[in-house]
Amino acid sequence: MIILTDEPLDPVEVTDSVRRDGNGAVVTFLGTTRDNFGGKEVTRLEYEAYDVMAVKKLNEVRDNLRADYGIEDIAIAHRTGRVDVGHISLVVAVASPHRVQAFEACHEAVNRIKTIVPIWKKEWFADGSRWVACEDHEFADEVEHEHAHAGRHAVAAGD
Amino acid sequence: MRFDVRLFALYRERAGASIVTVDLPEGASAGDLTAAVRADYPRLAPPEVRIVVAVNAEYADDDQLLRPGDEVCLIPPVSGGRR
Numbered sequence A: 001m002i003i004l005t006d007e008p009l010d011p012v013e014v015t016d017s018v019r020r021d022g023n024g025a026v027v028t029f030l031g032t033t034r035d036n037f038g039g040k041e042v043t044r045l046e047y048e049a050y051d052v053m054a055v056k057k058l059n060e061v062r063d064n065l066r067a068d069y070g071i072e073d074i075a076i077a078h079r080t081g082r083v084d085v086g087h088i089s090l091v092v093a094v095a096s097p098h099r100v101q102a103f104e105a106c107h108e109a110v111n112r113i114k115t116i117v118p119i120w121k122k123e124w125f126a127d128g129s130r131w132v133a134c135e136d137h138e139f140a141d142e143v144e145h146e147h148a149h150a151g152r153h154a155v156a157a158g159d
Numbered sequence B: 001m002r003f004d005v006r007l008f009a010l011y012r013e014r015a016g017a018s019i020v021t022v023d024l025p026e027g028a029s030a031g032d033l034t035a036a037v038r039a040d041y042p043r044l045a046p047p048e049v050r051i052v053v054a055v056n057a058e059y060a061d062d063d064q065l066l067r068p069g070d071e072v073c074l075i076p077p078v079s080g081g082r083r
Helices: A011-016 A051-069 A099-116 A140-146 B009-015 B030-040
Strands: A002-005 A025-032 A040-049 A073-079 A081-084 A088-096 A119-125 A128-131 B002-007 B019-023 B052-055 B058-060 B072-075
Touching: A002 A051, A011 A025, A011 A073, A011 A088, A025 A099, A040 A073, A051 A073, A051 A099, A073 A099, A088 A099, A119 B009, A128 B009, B002 B009, B002 B030, B019 B030, B030 B052, B030 B072
Parallel strands: A002 A073, B002 B072
Antiparallel strands: A025 A088, A040 A081, A040 A119, A073 A088, A119 A128, B002 B019, B052 B058, B052 B072
16 A cells, blocks of 8 residues: 545555465554754645656555565555644564565655655744754755744754 | 746746746756756755756756657756654
8 A cells, every 4th residue: 555645644545455364463653743853843835746746656665675674565645735733754574474574665765755756844833934854955055044943954963 | 849847846946937948959957957947947056066957857957869859858866754
């Protein structure tokens, strides 16, 4: 199961899609909208995707994980559009005969998704917004007057 | 060759357009395409930053040659997220 949708995600549906009697372990990761970034309150996230390529790359992530970990049952669902605080933007479910492959493959799936799938995340604050991961695209001559703006130069405190 | 270049996210907002059109000579590469778009939209990205191109929904190197009818998109850094 690979899903890209602007509708709310159902983690149970995604998880059930990988459950089989031959599997003894199921790991499901949920990515949810956190209410803060760098000490500032985040009011919502917005995801934008290059749909055709995103679906292609999500399939590629799944296929490569199958080959790399020797397991079949992997499902990924990603949401686009506005995702409010506490809501789910990403579901990755992996099932395997034993737990170690499921944990490792699920973790690696999330890393790969965030590296190669063309889906962009915008954080909205009370006083502005910023595209995540685009810090290297800031212009030096903007830094001065944007310092007080939107937290674009804030340093993440970490998860 | 004329290309309707799709822009997403940061690039879309900075250009103020989802699609920008560029004309390139035969034999032009993906790198030539980004150079042409940057000439029209110098505030798309700082000069020292490479702009990634997707050709027909696949990441392309700057030296990949373009053919008429290719679907071309500029790809800002993807969502990332801290581990």
